[in-house]
Amino acid sequence: MKVVLASSSPRRFKLLSEEGFEFKVVPPEIDETKIGDELPEDYVCRLARSKAQAIDNGDSLVIGADTVVVLGDEFLNKPASKLEARVTLEKLSGQTHVVYTGLCLVCSNCGRTNVDYDKTTVHFNVLTNSAILEYIESGEPLDKAGAYGIQGMGAFLVNKIDGHLDTVIGFPMSLLRKMLEGHRECLKKV
Numbered sequence: 447m448k449v450v451l452a453s454s455s456p457r458r459f460k461l462l463s464e465e466g467f468e469f470k471v472v473p474p475e476i477d478e479t480k481i482g483d484e485l486p487e488d489y490v491c492r493l494a495r496s497k498a499q500a501i502d503n504g505d506s507l508v509i510g511a512d513t514v515v516v517l518g519d520e521f522l523n524k525p526a527s528k529l530e531a532r533v534t535l536e537k538l539s540g541q542t543h544v545v546y547t548g549l550c551l552v553c554s555n556c557g558r559t560n561v562d563y564d565k566t567t568v569h570f571n572v573l574t575n576s577a578i579l580e581y582i583e584s585g586e587p588l589d590k591a592g593a594y595g596i597q598g599m600g601a602f603l604v605n606k607i608d609g610h611l612d613t614v615i616g617f618p619m620s621l622l623r624k625m626l627e628g629h630r631e632c633l634k635k636v
Contacts, residue, residue, distance in 0.1 A: 452497040452510040457597065458617040464508070465619060474500035474510070478523070484565040486516045490548030491561045498550040498559070507632060509550070513616040515541040515592030524590045528535075531582050534593040535603070543611050545592070551625050555632040564618040566609025568596070571601065575579045603622040 451462055453475035462469060474497040490512045497512030515522040517537055525531035526531055548563040586594035586600060594600035596607075596614045612619045 448506045448622075450501055450506045450508045452501045452508050454462045455511075455616055457615050458511055461612060461615065461617045461619055462556045465622075469509075470499050474498075476500050478512070480521060481484055486514055486521065486546040487542070487563045487565070488549070489516055489521070490542055490546045490563050491550070492548075494548035494550035494563075495552075495559065495561050498552040501552075504554065507629060508552045508554075509553070509622070511547060511617055513545060513547040513591045513613075515543055517541060517546050523616075524589060525587060525593045526555055528582050528588070529594040531587040532578055535573060535578045535587065536580070538570045538573075538592065538594070538603070539578070541568060542567060542569045543592070544568070547613045547616055547618050547621075549618065549621055549625060551629060553629055553632050556629065558628070560628060562611060562621055564613045564621045564627060566607055566611075566613040568607050568614060578600075 449467055449469035451458060451469050451471050452474045453632045459471060476496045479494055493512035494510040501508045522534050525534055544565050546563055546565045550561045552559045579629050584599055586595050586598050594603050596604055610618055
């Protein structure tokens with residue numbers, strides 16, 4: 447049995463590699479449109495499941511993940527442009543938001559699908575216009591939910607967090623370890 451990461455995220459790749467897993471990366475192609483008044487935890491769990499189930503790799507344990515940044519009731523996904531990144535960062539400036547990351551494990555060996563999520567509250571510093579523009583010019587905000595990377599240059603944006611850093615990065619390792627416990631026998635075949 448092989449482990450497959452259903453994600454193109456370099457941050458998820460790095461965190462799973464640091465955990466000592468040997469795995470293959472297969473980026474899924476799914477529709478990430480929010481459905482109606484979907485709650486953030488339902489949204490990330492649905493997308494994580496869709497990503498994991500979109501991968502057909504025979505004898506494998508597939509890991510899917512998805513992350514969303516939520517400010518009030520507004521979902522702040524990856525910005526489509528520098529302008530959208532600027533608007534997002536201006537909204538987050540001086541505010542508190544919540545990051546939700548959903549995980550899904552689909553195991554072809556035992557036939558089980560497990561889905562769960564973690565959330566972390568993030569308190570942003572008040573940002574100057576020049577700091578926002580300089581950060582956007584770095585290019586870092588353009589491929590991240592909420593237009594920032596807490597593990598990179600964007601660390602200066604954050605005052606503090608309540609929860610797990612890796613949830614904000616997009617791959618809650620403590621949750622993954624807990625979920626993998628139910629697949630211990632399957633993993634022995636990896």
